[in-house]
Amino acid sequence: MQPTIPLAKFLPYQLSITSNAVSGRIAQEYRARFGLSVPEWRVMAVLGDSGALTQRELTKRTLMDKVAVNRACKVLEERGLAARTPNAQDGRSHHLDLTEAGQAMHGQIMPLALEMERRLFEGFTPEELGQFRALLDKVRGQLEDFDDDGIETDNYGVK
Amino acid sequence: MQPTIPLAKFLPYQLSITSNAVSGRIAQEYRARFGLSVPEWRVMAVLGDSGALTQRELTKRTLMDKVAVNRACKVLEERGLAARTPNAQDGRSHHLDLTEAGQAMHGQIMPLALEMERRLFEGFTPEELGQFRALLDKVRGQLEDFDDDGIETDNYGVK
DNA sequence: GAAGTATAATTGGAATTGAAACCATTTCTA
DNA sequence: TAGAAATGGTTTCAATTCCAATTATACTTC
Numbered sequence: 001m002q003p004t005i006p007l008a009k010f011l012p013y014q015l016s017i018t019s020n021a022v023s024g025r026i027a028q029e030y031r032a033r034f035g036l037s038v039p040e041w042r043v044m045a046v047l048g049d050s051g052a053l054t055q056r057e058l059t060k061r062t063l064m065d066k067v068a069v070n071r072a073c074k075v076l077e078e079r080g081l082a083a084r085t086p087n088a089q090d091g092r093s094h095h096l097d098l099t100e101a102g103q104a105m106h107g108q109i110m111p112l113a114l115e116m117e118r119r120l121f122e123g124f125t126p127e128e129l130g131q132f133r134a135l136l137d138k139v140r141g142q143l144e145d146f147d148d149d150g151i152e153t154d155n156y157g158v159k
Numbered sequence: 160m161q162p163t164i165p166l167a168k169f170l171p172y173q174l175s176i177t178s179n180a181v182s183g184r185i186a187q188e189y190r191a192r193f194g195l196s197v198p199e200w201r202v203m204a205v206l207g208d209s210g211a212l213t214q215r216e217l218t219k220r221t222l223m224d225k226v227a228v229n230r231a232c233k234v235l236e237e238r239g240l241a242a243r244t245p246n247a248q249d250g251r252s253h254h255l256d257l258t259e260a261g262q263a264m265h266g267q268i269m270p271l272a273l274e275m276e277r278r279l280f281e282g283f284t285p286e287e288l289g290q291f292r293a294l295l296d297k298v299r300g301q302l303e304d305f306d307d308d309g310i311e312t313d314n315y316g317v318k
Numbered sequence: 319g320a321a322g323t324a325t326a327a328t329t330g331g332a333a334t335t336g337a338a339a340c341c342a343t344t345t346c347t348a
Numbered sequence: 349t350a351g352a353a354a355t356g357g358t359t360t361c362a363a364t365t366c367c368a369a370t371t372a373t374a375c376t377t378c
Contacts, residue, residue, distance in 0.1 A: 007204045007221065011276055011292065012181050017222050018295045019178030021302050022171050037334095045166045056356055062166065063176050065336065070358065092343045092356045117170055120301050124294075132294045133170065135287060136177045142279050143180050196364095215326060224366070229328065251326045251373045 015139075026116055033112065034105060039064055039072040041109065044098065047082060048106035052097035054087060081105060174298075185275055192271065193264060198223055198231040200268065203257065206241060207265035211256035213246060240264060 007013055023038065030036045036044070042062045047053060050061075055073060059066045073096055076082035081102035084094035098106060121129060166172055182197065189195045195203070201221045206212060209220075214232060218225045232255055235241040240261035243253035257265060280288060 006208050007201060010204070010272060011280065011288075012185055013201070014292065014295045015178045016182050018298050019174045021299060023175050025302060026171055042166060042172070045169070049165050054356075066357075067336065067359090068334095071334095074358095087356095090344070090356075092341095094357090113169060120298065121170065123297060123301055128290075128294060128297075129170075131287075131290055133173065135283075135291045135294070136173045138282060138287075139279065140177050140180060142282055143184060213326075225327075226329090226366070229326095233328095246326095249326075249374070251371095253327090 022120065026113075029112065029116060030109075034109060036109075037072070037075075039068045040075055043069065043072045043076060043096075044081065044102065044106055044109060045113070047096060047098050048103065048110065052085070052095040054090075054093040054095060056093060058096070076102065181279065185272075188271070188275060189268075193268060195268075196231070196234075198227045199234055202228065202231045202235060202255075203240065203261065203265055203268060204272070206255060206257050207262065207269065211244070211254040213249075213252040213254060215252060217255070235261065 027038050030038065030041050034041075039062075042064065043058055046058060046061050053061070055066065055069050058064075058073070059069045062069065064072075073082065073084075077084060077096075080099055082096050083099050084096055087093045087095050121132075124132070186197050189197065189200050193200075198221075201223065202217055205217060205220050212220070214225065214228050217223075217232070218228045221228065223231075232241065232243075236243060236255075239258055241255050242258050243255055246252045246254050280291075283291070
């Protein structure tokens with residue numbers, strides 16, 4: 001019988017529940033205050049930061065699914081927070097940018113984001129913060145070269 | 160105009176994309192090898208670790224929704240990996256436990272889990288690992304007393 | 319011990335998500 | 349430069365997830 005590790009000690013599990021708890025808490029805040037979903041919020045954050053972008057660029061920068069980006073953009077446009085203008089270089093896409101109202105909301109949103117980040121990590125020393133960032137980066141780095149030189153096991157007849 | 164932080168620097172965002180990447184990779188592995196979803200895997204891990212439990216106890220230990228637990232249990236039972244026996248103390252619930260087959264699979268699954276954990280963190284020193292655990296715990300700790308003594312902002316007419 | 323309240327499990331339906339198909343335009347290549 | 353392949357965006361459909369209502373049993377209290 002192998003050493004059977006309790007779920008609570010399994011690091012990917014801890015990572016998952018922590019992330020879910022944080023995301024949930026933040027999502028709740030954005031929804032309550034601005035009626036924005038997380039994808040919508042992310043798009044606004046990026047647009048406010050970089051100016052007009054195509055959806056393609058938005059998917060790249062937010063690491064979200066292109067469908068999610070598309071839907072978020074549609075909602076933002078309907079709410080008058082973002083607007084599309086034709087892309088002269090490529091007729092398939094548009095440039096998306098925040099409207100006046102969108103910029104105004106962005107001006108409210110970012111301080112809230114920073115404030116939440118601050119409160120979330122207020123017990124942390126600057127060193128710990130740096131470590132945390134670095135460790136997250138490192139995990140993502142490991143994932144790159146994680147691929148299927150894998151462990152072979154009986155697959156229990158699953159196709 | 161406030162200092163508008165790029166999304167990529169926002170720590171909750173980094174946490175989220177890292178966790179999603181890790182979870183996705185692991186989920187893929189369990190599905191491919193055992194045909195198990197993450198909830199199903201978690202239930203098996205806990206049952207294999209602690210022996211028979213009610214769904215109530217499972218929800219507590221996995222931090223999952225009770226519906227998710229219920230459905231995971233149903234699937235495991237249908238596949239003959241877990242079985243329910245009546246709970247003498249409480250007629251509303253059952254005790255769930257792994258069957259022989261379930262234990263056999265558990266014996267395959269846990270080494271895979273540990274191997275993935277190992278590979279995911281193989282670049283890490285023991286100190287870094289300890290830090291990472293501690294930091295995740297600390298974040299969850301902060302979340303407890305995060306509540307609504309909050310920042311007041313215009314809510315843009317959202318109810 | 320009957321009535322009301324609480325709790326474990328389950329079910330049904332609504333919202334969210336993601337994969338694949340699809341359309342329009344652009345880029346490549348012969 | 350015509351035809352083929354690729355790409356940005358959108359839509360559709362199926363799976364998953366999440367919430368609210370339901371059922372059955374247990375607990376409380378009068």
